[in-house]
Amino acid sequence: MFYYSIKRLLMLIPVLLGMTLIVFAIIHAIPGNPALTILGTKATPEAIHSLNRSLGLDNPWYIQYFSYLKDILSGDLGTSIQTHTPIASEIWPHLAATIELSFIAMIIAVFVGINAGIISAWKQNTVLDYTAMILALIGVSMPVFWLGLLEQWGFSIKLQWLPSIGRDDIRNSVDPITNLYLLDTLLQGRFDQFWMVLRHLILPSIALATIPTAIIARMTRSSMLEVLKSDYIRTAKAKGQKMVWIVYKYALKNAFIPILTVIGLQTGLLLGGAILTETIFGWPGVGLYIYNAIQYRDYPVIQSGILVIAFIFVMVNFVVDLLYGLFDPRIKYR
Amino acid sequence: MPQASQAQLDPSGAPAKSPMTFALGEFWKSFRKNKPAIAGTIIVLLFIFFAIFAGFLAPQGINDQNIRLKLQPPSAAHWFGTDDFGRDILSRILFGARLSLRVGFLSVIGSIVVGTLLGIIAGYFGKALDVIISRFFDILLAFPSILLSIAIVAILGPSLNNALVAIAIVNVPVFGRLVRSRVLTVKEEEYVMAARSIGMGDARIIFQHILPNSIAPIIVQGTLNIATAILDAAGLGFLGMGAQAPLPEWGKMLSDSREYIQTAPWTVLFPGLAIVLVVVGFNLIGDGLRDALDPRMKN
Amino acid sequence: MNEALLQVENLKKYYPIKGGKFGKVSETVRAVDGVSFSVREGETLGIVGESGCGKSTTGRMIMRLIEPTEGKIIFQNRNIMELSKREMRKARKDIQMIFQDPFASLNPRHTVGHIIEEPMIVHRMGDKKERQKRVEELLELVGLNAYHARRYPHQFSGGQRQRIGIARALAVRPKVIIADEPVSALDVSVQSQVLNLLKDLQKQFHLTYIFIAHDLSVVRHISDRVGVMYLGKIVELSECEALYNHPQHPYTKALLSAVPVPDPDVKTDRIILQGDVPSPAHPPAGCAFHDRCPAAMDICSKEMPMLKTLEDGRKISCHLY
């Protein structure tokens, strides 16, 4: 297990290096001169030249790449053209917002998805099963941004139940400590604010959770269908145990692997979906951060934002891979 | 192995059904019974019909503006209402079917061609090439797909065609990995060894023996991928990274109407419904194909 | 019958097994470990040994379907090992193969006609019409009918499929046919039919066979000489009748005593082999057979016996001789 972890960790290196190379290549392939972007169109040729030099842009690409790599390794993610602030210092609040949103979305997805899947399988070919599966089908086919807009229309505009924009009320904003607002408000004992933050989370996290919920529900249903046919269930039934208990006991005992798989696979979807969800709900996460940077052609932010998200995705999958081993004795480490 | 029928029993010499025709027959039998899959086929055919005959079906052109009729609710004259320029939403959705289907089909075909090529090289020739290609797939898959498409569009410039290219690139590893694993399986079949033993070259082995045995999973994955490609294109359009005005791309229509959601919700409702419907259609077909072609792929 | 058509010298195939920490090569499977023999034109060389002893690997290496780790393969005075990939593909026209599994070795998607025609297409023999005519001739030659060309493999029985495989091998008029357990997958009743077919074809076309089997009784009827393999090595190689009547190597004796005797009155000392075949990844030191050999001596676990030639021409590797 230990060697396996080390081996997997070593195997990450080429992937991470490749990622930096791709991000580097993309930014350098983008047409337009960064100096021109920074200085504006009225810049003199001399000014552009000297800025090019100071940015190291007159070096061959591999020198530029290595200095880029060096910067990243020393924690320097570049400076935002728009705010003139080091990205490394301003990205955390955005990252925290995305993590909070994705985390809640994942909890919803796992909880709703597994339950829907179990019930569907258990009541196979009933109206309940059909409804759940049709909903799941629509869920995987739904554009996140459209669902978000409909939610806003229904719950914010028409019913006025829930806020539709941002993480907190502007006039009652949270004092950040960790920037994970649910945690911060609890630490500060501000339960009123905790409730407010939670209300802000509801609509965007539901939108973001839709696709993963649908996928988890489908996966759980098909694996439960197999389980329900197994001897285990028949024996338990023969022993007179209650069906509800049998099903849930077994499902939860065996749920870890599918949940892990889905978490691994869906993190990418969540992080990718975040950019759409955050745009709609004005959620100040990395997605919105990148989206705004695109509007301003703030290339360093685009570059580092994409890199950070890809990095998180890779690391989540790494951890998921290791956890497989803890939960599934069948997987042998070689 | 089913007991082979004795060939001598039928001396008529009539050419027998090929396993391909046989498989197709079996496939159709099982697909036909799959009501959701048939529903999906009907939906998709309907949208293809819309796309082809949009010119005849649409009451108006995609950019026939009439400011005095802007943001009209659905009525007999404008079934789906009008948008902020007074354009007929139904007409724009019908023409939009062309754009979405084109992106869906072309990007998936592109991904399949490139992915298959790379997958074959990696799986068949192996060694260093396999390592390089597989790592390349790993790295591409390490990016959430929509982010990578955004980055690619940023290079190429925002347009529907560039979104198409970006989506195609992003999905290459999906097919690449699929084909690679099929190649690795089929390569070990004894008839491939037999093909080599008669002196057959690599190209012929690949086209005669390996590819035909990899087509079914590619078709299944391809159908499901058309669905996600359409979704991704709409997402890019919504972010302003895809189709540009005045193209009636459904995602772009949604983002243009966002601000009218309060006063004219139909401007948001119908383009979204169109997306959901056509994506549901492809997903249903994909699931049906999977069940019919390879029951083991069910999950 | 004296010129060596094909000669194999010190052929080896080692498979590195990756595993252990950090994917280092932790052990090596010696699938074939220094096999030498020669085959004369028109004869049949039988190769026998328990499953896993490296027979298929040897056969496939002769065609370079598997690249040998080491060794020489001389065919018609040319070292095949030195041919380029392209030349090798051409050379395969002269050496063809019949496979063990008649179900797996025919592509289920192709018609029988196409399967038999394919080698001719690959080697650019004749035009379409000539090839099709030859397919029909070949089908009749192997005891099938011309109209079977339009059928698919799944419509045939195992024995019939093996005939299709034979027709495919004959299509390009090869000199040598390597038959890798061609009858092992068939019913006993069908086995002799296919063996007789192979014998007839050999006479008719002056073919040279390398005939692989795990069963001594199958080889006896078709072979002129027989080589016995154990754990990647040839332990005894001799004229067929001499080998069956006077086996010398303890392993050959053990194998022969396991063959059911048709006449129960003939008493043989049955030698029961103890234990399993050791793994080719960890062959025992010294004589690889020593842990199962009833005649093992002290030296056997220390020194590897060399392949010696006895006065009757028989080759043997055992410290007893």
Ligand SMILES: Nc1ncnc2c1ncn2[C@@H]1O[C@H](COP(=O)(O)OP(=O)(O)O)[C@@H](O)[C@H]1O
């Ligand atoms: N690709 C391979 N990798 C590792 N070991 C192999 C490989 N192919 C064959 N072997 C091993 O080589 C030995 C000889 O195999 P084979 O030639 O097929 O034996 P036979 O045909 O006599 O039954 C076996 O122990 C087998 O496990």
Ligand code: SF4
């Ligand atoms: S060398 Fe020794 S162990 Fe090997 S076969 Fe001969 S007697 Fe037996």
Ligand SMILES: [Mg+2]
């Ligand atoms: Mg074998």
